[in-house]
Every structure is written in C-alpha cells, then in structure tokens.
Amino acid sequence: MNTLVTLPVLLPLLGAALAIVVARSPQLQRAVGVVVLTAVVGVAAALLVAADRDGPIVARIGGWSAPVGIVLVADRLSSLLLLISTVVTLAVLLYAIDQRIADYGRRTASTTFHPIFLVLSTGVSLAYLSGDLFNLFVAFEIMLSASYVLITRRTSANRIRSGMTYVITSLTSSLLFLTTVALVYAATGTVNLADLAGRVAQLPPGLQTLLAMLTIVTFGIKAAIVPLHFWLPDSYPNAPAPVTALFAGLLSKVGIYVLLRTQTLVFPDGQTVLLLVLAALTMVVGALGALAQNDLNRLLSFLLVSHIGFMLFGLAVFTAAGLAGTVVYIVHHITVQATLFLVSGLITRRTGTVAIDQMGGLARTAPFLAVLFAIPALTLAGLPPTAGFVAKLTLLQAGVAAGTGTAVVAGVVVLASLLTLYAMTRIWVRVFWGEPREALPDPDPSDELVVGTARTSRRMYAATAGLVVVSLAIAAAAGPLTTLTGQAGADLVERTPYTVAVLGEGS
Template identity: 45%
Template sequence: MMPPVALPLLVPLLAGALSLLAWRRPALQRSIAVAGTAALLGCGGWLLASVWQHGIRVAQVGDWPAPVGISLVADLLGALMVVIAGLIGLAVALYSLATVGSERQALGYFPLIHLLLAGVVGAFLTGDIFNLYVWFEVMLVASFALLTLGNERPQLEGAIKYVALNLLSSVIFLVAVGLLYGLVGSLNMAHVARRLAAVDPGLVDVLALMFMVAFGIKAAAFPLFFWLPASYHTPPVAVSALFAGLLTKVGVYALFRVFTLLFPHHPGYTHEILLWAAGLTMLTGVLGAVAQFEVRRILSFHIVSQIGYMLLGLALFTPLAVLGGLFYIVHHIIVKANLFLIAGLIHRLGGSHRLECLGGLYRRTPWLALLFLVSALSLAGMPPLSGFFAKLLILRAGLEAEAYGVTAVALLVGLLTLYSMVKIWAEAFWKAPPEGASPPAAPGRATLWLMAAPVAGLALCTLAIGLQAGPLYALAEASAAQLLAPERYIEAVLGPGGAP
C-alpha cells in the first residue's frame, strides 16, 4: 500500500486544529504535540520508502488534471526533507515540554509549531510555484508569531528585522511569480519548465535573478542575511532550534528546486553570482561567529556560514556538487538544531549564555560536554562525523570544477568554525567557573531527561551518518540524479508527452 502524498501535510494541519480545540487543556496540547510530530516523522518515512521503491509520487488536488489544478509532488529530495522536518519537529516538541512555560503555551505555542511545520512540509511537497509562495507566507506568519510570543523587548527588536527582510523577499517572489505567469500562462512548475524553453533568454535571465534574490534572502545568503543573527537568539531555545534547523533550509531547497527544474540549462551568469554569494556567505558568517561571545549568537552566525556550503553545491552544478549540497543540507539541519538545544542546556545548567559567565561544565556534566563535542566537531567537519563527509564532498566537487578560490575559502571557513567551537568548549566547559559565581538550581530529573533525550537522539543521528554514511550518500546521490534530470519530474506530473 502506497501512502497518500498529502498525508504528511495533513498531519500537522490536523494536529494544529486539535491543539486549538484543546486550548484550555495544556496537558492535552503537549500530548498532541508529541504525537503529531511523531506521526509526521512516520508518514515522512513511509512516503520516502514509497518514492524510493516506486519513483516520483504525484497527487492532483481535487482530481483536477495538471497543469489546471494544484499538484503535490514527492520526489526523493522532497520526501527526504519531510522526514528531516518530522525528526526536528519531534525533537523540539519533546524539548519544549520541559522548557516552554505555561504563559507561552497559553498564547498558542503548540498550535503555532504545527502551523509552522505545515508550511515547511507544504513547501517541500508543492508542485505549484504560487502555492510555494503561499506556504512561505504560512511559515512567515507562524514564525513571526513564535518569535514575538511573550512580548519581550529583545524579541520584538529581532522580529522587526526578521519580518522586514522576509516581507521584502516575499514581494520580490510574488512579482517574479506574476511575471512568470504572464510569460508562460501557467503556475505548475513542471508545465512552466516545459514552456520556459520558448521564452526570450533575456527575460529568463531576469526571472532567474529575481528568484535567486527572493530565495537567497529567505536562505540568509550574502548580503541580506543580517536579519538572522539579529533575531534567532531572542526567542526560547526550542523555537531557535526549530528555526535554525528548518527555516533557512526551505529557502535553500527552493533554490535547488528552481535552478534544477525551471532553469536547468541556464548555468550562465546566475551560477557565477551564486558562486560569489556562496563564498561571501561562508566567509562573512564565520567571521561574525568568531567575533561573538554569546553562545546563541555564535551559532546564529554559523547558520549563515554553513548556508554558503550548500549554495556552493548548487553553484558548481555538477553531479558531485549537487550530491554534496544535498548531503550537507541533511547533516546541517540535524547538527545545527541540536547545537541550539545544547545551548539551552548550557543556559539551564550554567546560568547564562555569555561565555565569560560560564565555566566548569565539563566537571559538573561530562555527558553534556560529550554531546556538545559530537555536534560541534561535526559542524567543523572533523572525521568520522557527518560534517566531515559533507565538507569532503563539497571540497572534492570544487577541486574537480577547478574553482580553487572558493574551495580555499571553504577550507578556511572550516578552520575558523573549529576555532569558534573550541572557544565555546574552552570558555563554557573547560575553564574554571568565574569567581563568586554559583551555579543555578539543578532542574528536576524529569525536566533534565526531557531536555537531554532529544539532544542525545540527534547526536546519535550525527554519529550514525558519520559512521554509516553509505545509506545517506546513496539517497543523496539518487536525489541529485533526479534533480539533474528534470524530465523525470515533468513526466511524472504531466504524464508522458505532457501538456502543451
């Protein structure tokens, strides 16, 4: 039996609706959050297995045939991203049980989490360019509400920058969609891909550049990335982890989708711009991280720097580079979300996010030091962790493409990433506690377990990917092959021969 393509999208929508019905029953909302995210993970795994065995799955909403109706499409990349979204959603839901207070829960925290996950999954599965815009707006509304939940001054300041740049991105995206429809008369991405071949190349250049800017802002690429480090450190850590793991990756996913499906034979100056953007994103992000002395701000700048590696995979546009970019996306989602969850544990056990106020955590909590090292060294690309193989693939692709300058930048960024992770280790874990500092009261055993369990689970995923990289490599390789052969996607949606 094959799963309905829409099932992973319906799960968070249903869970969110049930959470709203349970508005005055917080215990039931918490149970729905865990059950809903676990169900999303299970449905995503079922869908991925189906796509792996039977090929690209397509559902036509309302039984309207493509390109008239709205298509939901699950290829290997989309299904894999749904699985990862379910994994991060489950980890954050468990962590939230121990860290998100009753005040925020009463303001709709868990329904907003489900709404955000619905937007993420919808973006991964839609086959319609306008509906991609709609799901981006769903994510923007949910993320803005989560960012401001609690009405604390730092949250509101960060939210203003966050929403301003993302609204600019949405405007550019919407204008690009309008121009695209005016040129080809369709919004179905498979149909658009077929019709764009007959459009004037100069107009295609303009469209490609507009989509690049719109999705580049949402991915936090250079130069319009400053909204991210200004906002991601302000909400509760569970929210930051969800944002860090998924939101920018939806922008990266959209770039991969658009530049392999709509503009696959267009590797001209747009990919040259992407190459420069990738190098500058890596460099400026890591330099920002090196200059910080607050754990969450260091991690926020590192989101930016690591996005550069993913963009580099797309910019090089070779099979190995695209494979490396997809591998890097999966690795980074798991590692970065986990590092933010670990930052929450550091704050709970050490009493601060500031490095100068921390110390001695290695002696007090060696298990936390170990969990931090696994994720931190993986982010820096140390073997045998997942980040090593992700960086190795990107660097090999850069050398094979003779892009020596940006490959050297990638190597330098890796070293600076290691330096900033060692800085956190030395200040928070290794050095003695500051004089006169007394650790905060230890959390209860149940609270500590709820915080530590998802962190340990994601760390095990990182170890498993590193020690057994073969399955993810094969999946990323097959996903890259599908992306670089867009006719498979087009025929799956439109049928053999396709719509005119």
C-alpha cells in the same frame, strides 16, 4: 500512495485545530503534537522508500491534472528533507514541552504554542511537497505567519526589536516572491514547476536571466545568503531555545531547497559564477562574523550563515555530484544546527548568561552537557568520521572535479571549515574548561530563562541527546545516504523523472 502525499500537510493542520479544542487540557494538547509529528515521521519514511523505489509520487488535488490543477510531489529530494525535518521538529517539541513543564508546572496550558508549532510544520511540509510556485508562496506564508507568533512569544524589549527585524524582512521577501510569481505567470502562462521547465526555456535569454535573478534574491533573503543575511543574527539569538533551534534547523534550509528546485528545474542554465561568488562570501563572512561574537547564540547564528554557503557551493557546481553534496549537507546541517541551539539553551539555563566569557568549568560540573556540545561541534567543523566530514568531502570532490573556478572556491570550503573549528574550540575553552563560575541571576523577569539545574528537566537533555544520536546515525549510514543523495542529484540534473511524473509521458 498518492493520497499519502497529502498527509504531511493535513495531519499537522488538523492537529493544530485539535490542539485548540483541547487547550484546557495540557496533557492532551502535548499528546496531540507528539502523536501527529510521530505519524508524519512514519509517513515521510514511507514516501522516501516509495519514491526511491518507484520514482516521484504525485497527488493531484481535486482530481485536476497538471498544469491546471494543484499537485503535491514527493521525490527522493523532498521526501528525504521532509523526513529529517520532521524528526528534528519532533525532538524540538519534546524539548519545548519539558522546558515549559520545568518553568511553569505540568498543569499550565498554552493556547498558542502547540497549535502554532503544528501550523509551522504544515508550512514546512507544504513547501517541500508543493509542485507549483503559487502554492509554494502559500507554504511560505503559512510557515512565516506561525514563525511571527513563535518569535515574539513571552515578549521582552529585545524580542520585540528582533521580532520586528524578522517580520519586516520576511514581509519584504514575501512581496518579492509574489512579484516573481506574477512575472513568471505573465511571461509563461503557468506557475506549475514541471510545466515551467519547458516554457521558461522558450523565453528570451534576457528575460530568463531576470527571472532567475529575482528568484535568487527572493530565496537568498529567506536562506540568509550574504549580503542578504543581516536579519538572521539579529533575530534568532533572542528567541527561546526551542524556537531558535527550530528556525535554525528548518527555515533557512527550506529557502535553499527552493533554490535547488527552481535553479535546476526552471532555470537549468544557472548563474554559476554569481552563485560561486555568493557561496564564497557567505562562507567567509559568516565564519568571520562568528569569531567576533561573545554572545553564544549570535556566534552560532553567524556560523549558520556561514554554512549556508556550503550548501550554495554545491548548487553552484551544478553537477549531479555537487547537487548530491548539497543534499547531504542539508540533511546533516538540519540536525546539527538544531542540536547546537538546544545545547546552547541548556548551557544558558545552567549559567544564567549567554556571554561566553562569563562561563567556565562546565566540563567538570556538567560532563554530560559537555559531551552533548562536543559531538555536534565536531560534526559542524567537519572532523572525521562525523556526518559533517562526509558532507564536506562530497562537496570538495565535486568542486575539484568540476574545474578550476570551482576548485578555487573548494579552497574556501576548507578555510571556512578551519574557521568553524576555531570558533568551536573557542567556545569549548571558554565555556567548558577553567574554573566553574557561579550562576548569574536572570536580568529580565519576563524572559523564559530559568537558572539552575533543578529546573532543567532530564527529558530536555534526553531530547537533545536524541538529536545527537540522529547525527551519529547519519554518519553511520553514510554509504546508503550518499547513494540516495547521488540519485537525487542525478534526478535534479536530468529533470525528466520529475516532469514526466507530473505532466505525463508526453511532456
């Protein structure tokens, strides 16, 4: 089982190499990606079952023990997020494969997309499983290097501009991350997360606060927390639908995961007031920004920012219940946000525009597409009995129970949820109601946008529907899921299961 921890990192990396070797055979290249990600889903499920039953599973690379050696750690939190992230990655890959077939034909190969896609999966897996700060930095660089390629493929003027915004911001946050790692090592003599749990507590309070603030700023940029969110609505909307769905579903959540891990394990005193303020600002600014948008993808991007605030709120509560609420929310949001961007891609291909005031009547002309939008839209708004309702209810209960300050911000959660519902209703009224409009021609011939249902594969609809089913399954399994995330939240607060598994009984 210890060896199994390495497979979510090794399999996509080896698959990327194999995809390059078989690049002249499109069928083989597609099969490699699907088989590899399916295998990783199976491995992640096995790790989750084992971690829930036996506690954190640790792989010591090269036989070197922590804190000297590199360790990969699969506990309830990392295994659960790894599983749901890989499921979403697989669905997005299936969508992307059929989009490319619809646009360019079955015989057209891609020498870059499939290898880079698998490299991105490698970085995400390593980020979840890494047991030390430096390899966490390596994971982000793997992930971001792959994302640079994906966001600038099939270049147009808008994609070059948005890609530069994304790359410059990511490089800045990476520089801050590396600086933080260097300062932590200089102050403590270690970068192992479990070892830091004991050593950081021995530092002067002022230095602890400085390091905690650097961590919040670094991963606040990566997670698009207000006021560090400016890059996301300018970057994501211009990428192809599968790329945007993958980024929206995974990349910002990895940033929130690292904040969860570091603020509970390394800086357990927390910055509660600051995190509460940031959570409230992120929820409100993101939701209000969404209401001002006419571009469908920009609207969804601002809602993505808003809902990062929900996850940050659970961390700010800093109780087992609050952290459990954050984990539930991440699981639900990874699925629903990716689904909405895939649906947006289908809408855009059918209408030929991203401007919602130029759409209309899709409920009549494309009823199945209307259903594919309605379910994740209601889920994101948090209406019962969806997974979004379960996640928000968990957060609200934790916030009200934690005290007056958090109860006030819990009210902001309700306000942001109502604004989200209004934004989803606005999309529904303008895009799906009214009289159907004639599809507009694509103004940019270099874009991957192809107008017309004849060029939209049914399998693209099937991949999107698969994610809708996953979201419904999350709601149906709310009882076992909340039990599991409750135990994960308790582990984060207690810290002992993680540190003992990595360092041994004497830690």
